[in-house]
Amino acid sequence: MMEWFAENPVLSGIIKAVVLFAVPMQIVPGLIYFERRICAWIQDRKGPNRVGPIGALQPLADVVKLLMKEDIAPKGVDRAIYVLAPALVFIPSMLAFAIVPVGMDLQVFNPNSGVIFAITIGSFAVYGLSFGGWASNNKYSLLGGLRSSAQMISYEAALFLALMSALMMAGTVDLNVVVRDQIAHGWNIWRQPVGAVLFLVASFAETNRLPFDLAECESELIGGYHTEYTSMKFAMFFLGEYIAMITMSALMVTLFLGGWSMPTFLLTIVHDWFGVAISFDQVTLGTMFWSIVFFSAKTSALLFLFIWVRWTLPRFRYDQLMRLGWKVMIPVALANLAITATVIVLMED
Amino acid sequence: MGHDAHAEPEKKPGKLGLLGKAYLPAIAQGLLHTLGHIVKWDHNTLNYPDEKRAPFPGYRGEHRLTRDEQGREKCVACFMCSTVCPAHCIEIVAEEAPWPDREKRPKIFNIDMMRCIYCGMCEWACPCEAIELTEVFNIPVRTRAEKIYDKERLLSN
Ligand code: SF4
Ligand code: SF4
Numbered sequence: 001m002m003e004w005f006a007e008n009p010v011l012s013g014i015i016k017a018v019v020l021f022a023v024p025m026q027i028v029p030g031l032i033y034f035e036r037r038i039c040a041w042i043q044d045r046k047g048p049n050r051v052g053p054i055g056a057l058q059p060l061a062d063v064v065k066l067l068m069k070e071d072i073a074p075k076g077v078d079r080a081i082y083v084l085a086p087a088l089v090f091i092p093s094m095l096a097f098a099i100v101p102v103g104m105d106l107q108v109f110n111p112n113s114g115v116i117f118a119i120t121i122g123s124f125a126v127y128g129l130s131f132g133g134w135a136s137n138n139k140y141s142l143l144g145g146l147r148s149s150a151q152m153i154s155y156e157a158a159l160f161l162a163l164m165s166a167l168m169m170a171g172t173v174d175l176n177v178v179v180r181d182q183i184a185h186g187w188n189i190w191r192q193p194v195g196a197v198l199f200l201v202a203s204f205a206e207t208n209r210l211p212f213d214l215a216e217c218e219s220e221l222i223g224g225y226h227t228e229y230t231s232m233k234f235a236m237f238f239l240g241e242y243i244a245m246i247t248m249s250a251l252m253v254t255l256f257l258g259g260w261s262m263p264t265f266l267l268t269i270v271h272d273w274f275g276v277a278i279s280f281d282q283v284t285l286g287t288m289f290w291s292i293v294f295f296s297a298k299t300s301a302l303l304f305l306f307i308w309v310r311w312t313l314p315r316f317r318y319d320q321l322m323r324l325g326w327k328v329m330i331p332v333a334l335a336n337l338a339i340t341a342t343v344i345v346l347m348e349d
Numbered sequence: 350m351g352h353d354a355h356a357e358p359e360k361k362p363g364k365l366g367l368l369g370k371a372y373l374p375a376i377a378q379g380l381l382h383t384l385g386h387i388v389k390w391d392h393n394t395l396n397y398p399d400e401k402r403a404p405f406p407g408y409r410g411e412h413r414l415t416r417d418e419q420g421r422e423k424c425v426a427c428f429m430c431s432t433v434c435p436a437h438c439i440e441i442v443a444e445e446a447p448w449p450d451r452e453k454r455p456k457i458f459n460i461d462m463m464r465c466i467y468c469g470m471c472e473w474a475c476p477c478e479a480i481e482l483t484e485v486f487n488i489p490v491r492t493r494a495e496k497i498y499d500k501e502r503l504l505s506n
Contacts, residue, residue: 041387045394197373312383313376324372 013109017098020108024097028242029059031303038304039311063235071231074137081135086229086236089128093244096122100250101176103260103292104283114173118251119160122206125244126152129208129215129225132237136228144224147318148208148215154325155205155212158198161333165195165340166255179259183280187258194336196256198329203248205325208241209306211313214321249302250295257298260291404484409467411485412460412498413506415478422504423479426453430471430480438464439471458500463493 004012033048033056040047049055073082096118098108111117126149133145166188167173170181182188189196205212216224223229226237253259262270267278270290278290316324395402404410415423426443444456472481483506490496498506 038387041390041392042383044386044389044392046392046396049396308380308383309376312379 016106016108020098020102021094023102024094024243024246025239027246028239029063031242031245032059032062032238034304035307035310038307042308042311066231066235069231071233074228076137077228078135078137081131082228083233085128085132085135085225086233086240087128088131089125089240090236090243092121092124092128093240093247097243097247097250099175100247100254101179101260102250102295103288104280105176106260106288106292107175110174110176115163115167115175115178115251115255116173118247119156119163122244122247123152123156125240128237128240132229133215133225136225138228140221140223141225141227144215144217144221144227147217147221148225151205151208151212151214151321151325154322155202155329158325158329158333159202159206161330161337162195162198162202163251163255165192165333165337166199168337168340168344175254175259179254179261180280182258183261187263188256192256192336192340194332195340196252198333198336199252199256202329203252204306204309205321207244207248207306209245210310211316212321213315214318217315219315245303245306246299249299249306252302253295253298257302260295262290262294398487404486408484408486409469409482411462411483411488411506412465412471412503413481413483414458414500414503415481416504421448422454422500423477424455424458424475425451425477425479426455427476429474429476433470433474435468435470436464436466438462455500458503460498460503462496462498 006012036058037047037049037055047055048058051057051061073079099110099114099118101107101110113120129148129152130145133141133143133148136142167178169185169188169191170178172178172181178188185191204210208215214224216226218224221227226234229237261280262278271277276286276290278287280287280291417423425446426441428441428443431437431439431441438461440457440459440461441455442457443453446452446454448454467482469482480503485506
């Protein structure tokens with residue numbers, strides 16, 4: 001199996017690409033379902049439980065509804081950009097996901113630039129939001145688009161600096177090496193707690209989720225950048241947000257929570273319960289399977305955190321958001337980076 | 350958790366302090382609070398229409414015209430209810446009653462349920478206890494015309 005993959009790089013690449021495209025796309029409906037159920041539980045409600053067993057087919061019904069909606073474009077929109085914007089939100093998040101190792105050495109492609117590729121591509125999503133806001137010919141959309149671009153550019157800096165702290169621990173940008181380094185020396189969340197918190201907070205801002213959903217902000221901007229979008233174009237924005245959430249969780253897991261690995265005591269538990277001995281020394285089908293399981297479990301936990309936070313916190317005010325970004329997070333991230341670099345250099349001597 | 354605001358009266362509102370400005374402790378507190386709601390699993394909503402909430406006593410739903418012991422409508426077409434009705438939704442046409450104990454009875458008694466505000470004034474005004482509000486509230490129809498209840502419909506409610 002492994003040999004076959006190694007011998008047929010093109011075919012295996014295509015298979016990986018299809019699977020890794022299909023999987024997040026299939027996770028999104030489930031995620032939407034869980035988001036609605038969890039938010040209902042937090043608010044002491046029951047949530048959607050009518051369509052199918054325990055309401056699990058609700059997202060399907062929603063998709064059918066969205067497909068059947070009339071696709072309306074308001075008067076005066078800039079047609080080309082208006083149509084392009086949803087795709088510009090959706091595609092970068094999807095591409096960024098491609099380089100995350102979801103299992104042991106399992107990623108669609110592994111460029112030399114590693115995680116920097118993901119961050120760079122991921123930041124293209126801001127064009128989607130601001131184009132959507134600009135092209136809609138609507139003042140609320142425009143405000144939402146402007147806000148999102150300012151917000152994402154400021155938090156991207158903090159995100160990148162926090163990410164650098166994790167990369168410096170391993171001394172590489174190759175995510176598989178980062179994970180292997182965490183197997184050897186412990187998860188980065190223990191070695192870089194400040195970086196982990198900063199990365200988490202910045203990723204909330206990057207995905208435009210509450211408490212940082214200033215771009216959408218339904219109570220003051222109606223829907224922000226997607227006010228004028230209907231039907232499947234709206235669904236694309238929606239999809240983009242959720243895929244970005246998955247990508248950010250996956251990146252966070254890989255960089256700070258040990259990626260596809262598990263601490264030894266949990267490996268012992270797996271050994272006791274299922275009778276499989278897992279060692280991350282070489283790639284076999286069994287380890288591959290278990291690494292995917294570990295990775296999915298951690299990513300799901302983080303996705304739960306995303307949802308949980310969204311239904312707990314109120315929205316930041318815009319000046320608070322900017323103050324937090326520029327005056328707190330970036331200085332702290334820089335200080336963290338400087339201290340990390342100093343310690344690493346001192347340890348080498 | 351965050352409820353006992355009276356515990357520290359000297360703390361001025363609006364002053365967060367360094368820990369408050371760091372947001373994270375407050376956020377953790379909030380997260381625990383919402384998690385508590387998930388764990389408590391005490392839902393306020395019902396699986397309507399599988400489960401229904403028992404109506405409260407005195408609930409004002411759709412009207413009913415009552416009958417006396419002989420099965421005749423009690424209404425004597427006095428127009429009190431239609432006079433008092435703030436929504437002007439009761440339409441009565443009187444006719445001579447064939448019975449010796451009263452002069453009139455309603456020939457037509459229509460209530461436009463779409464205009465009614467279910468205030469219960471008609472029940473309150475009626476001298477003969479001929480009209481009352483029931484606990485029924487959920488009768489769907491396909492046209493507006495069906496929601497204008499005539500005498501038979503009101504008597505059978
Ligand atoms: S309940 Fe109020 S509004 Fe309705 S018919 Fe009686 S008096 Fe009129
Ligand atoms: S229902 Fe009562 S108030 Fe109305 S006309 Fe009949 S007797 Fe009079």
